[in-house]
Amino acid sequence: xxxxxxxxxxxxxxxxxxxxxxxxxxxxxxxxxxxxxxxxxxxxxxxxxxxxxxxxxxxxxxxxxxxxxxxxxxxxxxxxxxxxxxxxxxxxxxxxxxxxxxxxxxxxxxxxxxxxxxxxxxxxxxxxxxxxxxxxxxxxxxxxxxxxxxxxxxxxxxxxxxxxxxxxxxxxxxxxxxxxxxxxxxxxxxxxxxxxxxxxxxxxxxxxxxxxxxxxxxxxxxxxxxxxxxxxxxxxxxxxxxxxxxxxxxxxxxxxxxxxxxxxxxxxxxxxxxxxxxxxxxxxxxxxxxxxxxxxxxxxxxxxxxxxxxxxxxxxxxxxxxxxxxxxxxxxxxxxxxxxxxxxxxxxxxxxxxxxxxxxxxxxxxxxxxxxxxxxxxxxxxxxxxx
Numbered sequence: 481x482x483x484x485x486x487x488x489x490x491x492x493x494x495x496x497x498x499x500x501x502x503x504x505x506x507x508x509x510x511x512x513x514x515x516x517x518x519x520x521x522x523x524x525x526x527x528x529x530x531x532x533x534x535x536x537x538x539x540x541x542x543x544x545x546x547x548x549x550x551x552x553x554x555x556x557x558x559x560x561x562x563x564x565x566x567x568x569x570x571x572x573x574x575x576x577x578x579x580x581x582x583x584x585x586x587x588x589x590x591x592x593x594x595x596x597x598x599x600x601x602x603x604x605x606x607x608x609x610x611x612x613x614x615x616x617x618x619x620x621x622x623x624x625x626x627x628x629x630x631x632x633x634x635x636x637x638x639x640x641x642x643x644x645x646x647x648x649x650x651x652x653x654x655x656x657x658x659x660x661x662x663x664x665x666x667x668x669x670x671x672x673x674x675x676x677x678x679x680x681x682x683x684x685x686x687x688x689x690x691x692x693x694x695x696x697x698x699x700x701x702x703x704x705x706x707x708x709x710x711x712x713x714x715x716x717x718x719x720x721x722x723x724x725x726x727x728x729x730x731x732x733x734x735x736x737x738x739x740x741x742x743x744x745x746x747x748x749x750x751x752x753x754x755x756x757x758x759x760x761x762x763x764x765x766x767x768x769x770x771x772x773x774x775x776x777x778x779x780x781x782x783x784x785x786x787x788x789x790x791x792x793x794x795x796x797x798x799x800x801x802x803x804x805x806x807x808x809x810x811x812x813x814x815x816x817x818x819x820x821x822x823x824x825x826x827x828x829x830x831x832x833x834x835x836x837x838x839x840x841x842x843x844x845x846x847x848x849x850x851x852x853x854x855x856x857x858x859x860x861x862x863x864x865x866x867x
Contacts, residue, residue: 481512483578490570491548493563497627499552499598500564501539507547509576513538515606516699516736519551519576520707523559534559535704535731537602537676538577549576552601552630578707579735582606582674582697588614589671592664593639594685596622596657596677600630602699603676607638616640618668620660626651641668658684670694675739676701679747686739696739702730717743717751724762725754
């Protein structure tokens with residue numbers, strides 16, 4: 481369904497460890513929401529210089545007050561600090577739901593949900609949806625320290641198993657989530673992995689899952705300026721089903737992607753082989769491979785030579801010699817009379833014998849008399865000496 485822009489009041493703003501959870505009334509967004517989608521909120525008020533909206537994954541949707549939504553954020557910059565200071569009944573302008581949601585299995589499956597830090601907020605509405613499908617849910621959550629692990633208590637309460645890691649060892653196992661990923665996959669017999677975490681974690685989760693041939697659905701936390709694909713600030717290289725890398729927008733084509741299709745090492749750059757890159761060329765087909773050539777087009781069957789020419793070798797028997805370009809190179813049909821071959825030099829037409837006149841000869845006695853002018857004596861020659 482298409483996203484909508486709503487203006488609704490704030491119900492509550494509460495603190496959850498290192499994060500803030502804001503609940504607002506937005507029935508139109510709550511009725512259209514599916515797990516994995518997000519919302520953009522205007523910050524600073526109408527007279528603020530902060531023009532860009534802030535994007536947040538929707539953490540929870542409830543039917544209270546006609547429909548409410550909740551998103552979680554860390555107050556680390558002026559826009560989020562302004563949101564953390566909102567009070568009940570303050571008005572907010574929000575647009576959503578935006579982006580593509582998580583795809584869910586058609587049949588019951590063992591699903592592992594991997595989250596780290598603030599990114600874990602998008603996994604809990606997904607867990608509720610998977611549970612409705614009869615899937616088995618396992619959580620693997622992590623953070624830098626105990627107060628940066630979001631939803632540990634809720635995960636332990638609602639999932640089959642919940643594994644917690646922290647970098648300082650203040651909660652759960654010391655380390656990062658990828659350190660225990662292989663162990664959890666073996667114990668839970670995982671069929672599919674859903675991950676929402678920073679880019680380095682998503683890259684490592686995809687690489688480890690590839691060893692076990694387990695598909696990964698990754699929610700990419702790219703910074704978004706508009707959320708509608710206009711600003712092009714959330715682009716990343718993704719390989720399409722045709723094998724061509726394209727620069728796609730996370731807010732429109734994502735934020736959920738297949739992990740094996742994202743080129744994690746090239747995020748933030750334009751690969752040389754991406755569509756539209758300088759010097760880009762289409763990929764070579766199987767016919768252009770070094771050991772293969774395109775198949776030649778089928779040729780027409782050769783005509784049988786006439787009986788008089790059967791003893792002569794055909795041109796196909798001598799492939800190394802090219803046929804001579806002579807006027808008589810065309811095939812001969814023995815049923816049609818042959819026309820005489822015309823030479824390049826034109827010959828004058830000869831007159832018939834009866835029209836040719838014999839040379840006229842005169843006998844001395846039969847010569848016609850000459851006129852007096854013809855008998856006039858010739859003038860004497862002038863000598864070479866003056867007289």
